[in-house]
Amino acid sequence: MKKTNTSIEKQIDAIISKMSLHEKIEMCHANSRMTSAGVPSQGIDELTMNDGPHGVREENLRHSWITQGRTDDFCTYLPTGSALAATWNRDMAYLHGSVLGEEARFRNKDVILGPGINIVRTPICGRNFEYMSEDPCHISELVVQSVKGIQDADTAACVKHFALNNQELDRSGVNVEVSDRALREIYLPAFKAAADADAYSFMGAYNIYKGQHCCHNKYLLNDILKDEWGWDGVVISDWAGTHDTEEAALYGLDIEMGTVVKDLIRYNEYFLGDPFEELCKTDEKYVKCLDDKVRRILRLMFKINKFSPDRKPGSFNTKEHQQSAYQIASEAMVLLKNDGILPLKKDVKKLLVVGDNAVTQHCHGGNSSAVKALYEITPLQGLINKYGKENIDFVKNISCRYDPIPTEYLDITELKAGCRAFVMECYDNTMFQGDPTVYYVDKVEAIHEGVARRFTGVITIPETGDYTFYVNADRGSKFIMNGEIVRLFTSANNGVPYIFTKHYEKGYRIKIRFDALTVGMSPVELLWTRDTSEMPVDDLLDKARAADAVIYCGGLNHTYDTESTDRPHMDLLGDQNELIPLLAKANPNTIVTITAGSPVTMPWLDEVKAVVWSWYSGMEGGNALADVISGNVCPSGKMPFTLPYKLEDCPAHRYGEYQATNCKYNEDIYVGYRGYEKDGIAPMFAFGYGLSYASFEYADLDVITNDDSIEVNFSISNTSDIDAKEVAQVYVGINGVEDRPLQELRGFEKVSIKGGETKRVSIVIKKDDLRVWNGGWTLINGSYTVYVAAASDDVRLKADILI
Ligand code: BGC
Secondary structure (H helix, E strand, C coil), X not given: CCCCCHHHHHHHHXXXXXXXXXXXXXXXXXXXXXXXXXXXXHCECCEEEEECCCCCCCCECCCCCCECCCCCCCECCCCCHHHHHHHCCHHHHHHHHHHHHHHHHHCCCCEEECCECCCCCCCCCCCCCCCCCCCHHHHHXXXXXXXXXXXXXXXXXXXXXXXXXXXXCCCCCCEEECCHHHHHHHHCHHHHXXXXXXXXXXXXXXXXXXXXXXXXXXXXXXXXXXXXXXXCCEEECCCCCCCCHHHHHHCCCCEECCCCCCCCCCHHHCCCCHHHHHHHHHCHHHHHHHHHHHHHHHHHHHHCCCCCCCCCCCCCCCHHHHHHHHHHHHHHCEEEEECCCCXXXXXXCCEEEECHHHCCCCCCXXXXXXXXXXXXXXXXXXXXXXXXHHHEEEECCCCCCCEECCHHHECEEECCCCEECEEEEEECCCCCCCCCEEEEECCCCCCCCCCEEEEEEEEECCCCEEEEEEEECCCCCEEEECCEEEEECCCCCCCCCEEEEEEECCCCXXXXXXXXXXXXXXXXXXXXXXXXXCCCHHHHHHHHHHCCEEEEEEECCCCCCCCCCCCCCCCCCCCHHHHHHHHHHHCCCEEEEEECCCCCCCCCHHHXXXXXXXXXXXXXXXXXXXXXXXXXXXXXXXXXCCECCCHHHCHHHHCCCCCCCEEECCCCCCCCHHHHHHCCCCCCECCCCCECCCCEEEEEEEEEECCCEEEEEEEEEECCCCCEEEEEEEEEEECXXXXXXXXXXXXXXXXXXXXXXXXXXXXXXXXXXXXXECCCEECCCCEEEEEEEEECCEEEEEEEEEC
């Protein structure tokens, strides 16, 4: 239970005592896209929020997602959550948080909507790149520092999404069925750590648990978060995650955001607006809840020093922030394979760089986490900075990205201005009835008011070839080409985009009509990708043969690693799996870099010389990658999730369900490595795995058992002459007890060790952290094995202990 600051509580009492019922109500729901009301009569400004979680989102218009088009909101773009987790470095988490907190502060935001800490349960969850890890201990250690970093800057963290938001498939309709022990041992610990670290706010999740939406879920919010954990912060709904006034009033939601109402600016129509006010007039119990909500919001305002003249001013886009982005990125790179080719000599002369991801800037993608970055160094730019332009040849090859259909291929629709555009008719009802407001738009997306949009336009095919279309919208939407319904989005789609390929001749004309509904959670999108190979494969392979080395920059992009849809499979996009082996055959010195935030298959692994996992690594990512490739930086990242050979190996897919509507987490606590190990399924790369240019020896394990803790002491020697960092991991397993994982991560430390040096490492594990959920927390007495490991499948030392 937290200590109460009585002086602050008294001031809050005084404020509340002067507030009218209506003023209180106003504080509990949005008054714009990203703010909720303060108490104007008492000079208290509104509460300002912004995404999160790897940069402060650009300034949009007050009541919509349309950009203000400002020039002063280009921000520091940090590595995303999974990259941060790959550093296994608490200091990096603090740094990440402090950049976010300081930049949010400078931009006058009170709350930054992050970090995102849901467990990576399935490799294909669209938001894995925003989240951190498959292991609760790993996330807990990092989230505490990230929250501290944010809040030390007088900005509130908003830890999201509480809880069980582990897939985007049907994200607002799926009811998650999970055992109590998996909930307690796997899905909640990182949230508990954040609550204990006094994260000032939490965001509720979209999904349903025990039949109730998580944004007003009695069990999660009232019983666990607020009562059991004694947390005194603010629960903010996810945008449009609120569905019921009574539940929102009674079951723990404090601020309702983003609800879709008929006229977007009638915020009083929110569930916690007029309907809540009416309830408060009928029964005192609602007023009690209302007062509690207001108290929590005011408390948050006090905690971020909103009323203090000494509130920190924050800072924006400083050299230090850019340096922090670089530092985090350079510690995140994971060297997965190296047959001696890396580091690649700096005097290498003919380097061929291939692939879309060498030049793709990823900052703008991913949906709510998109960042308007001041700049983004791509891998190609980083390599040029390191090896010189004259030594690098680049071929982009096939585009793997879906882009809006360029307006140059559209007919002129706005005759007066001669403007090529789609016509967008916005309706305030889902039946497309009445008079719409008409706009001319250069791409298909849900902007401006209304719940239904009809897009029309005519495309003329520019070149003969294959065209792959990517269409998405909510259930009830219709996509029509030349009068034929190509896709009717039904509830079975559940947010999954419809992707189809057609061959067209140059000059063919397609009349598009897209009746797109935006009542639920799918984005409205019409994108395409074309076969745009710049050069025949044979010519590319000739170039590869002539080069000293080839660097293939592959992976995913935010068409796939994105909020609101999951990936359709675990494979790389486009023809990458065919092209990489050809390149490797043409040039044995082929290195692959993977830009991705969630697992991918690598059927060509044996054929290439090296693989570096380079993440969405922020504005300095390209420089960090080039520094690792060239050996300026010794790689020290390790995987925060298992990379299986195939999706079906993953426990969530083997035992559990992955589906819409109702999803049973039958794998129970055997999430990630716990599940692979249980069944002896060897992964392609294990959780915690990553190579270094240095080599390490572990020795002299000494485990001391104290009353409340165990101290795990051991030495690591850097047996190379390269200064390096090693992530040492401590796993613990209970012996002779049925139905428990072989081992579970209980501690880790990233240690800097100079070449030739030996360091003594001490990791202290609280005995409480060894408890299991058994209807309550229980410490099982008996024999345990302590494993000191370089990866979950690479145990270097072990000892048995009795507890
Ligand atoms: C996302 C949140 C985000 C919010 C506001 C939602 O769609 O799930 O993570 O903070 O939008 O942009």
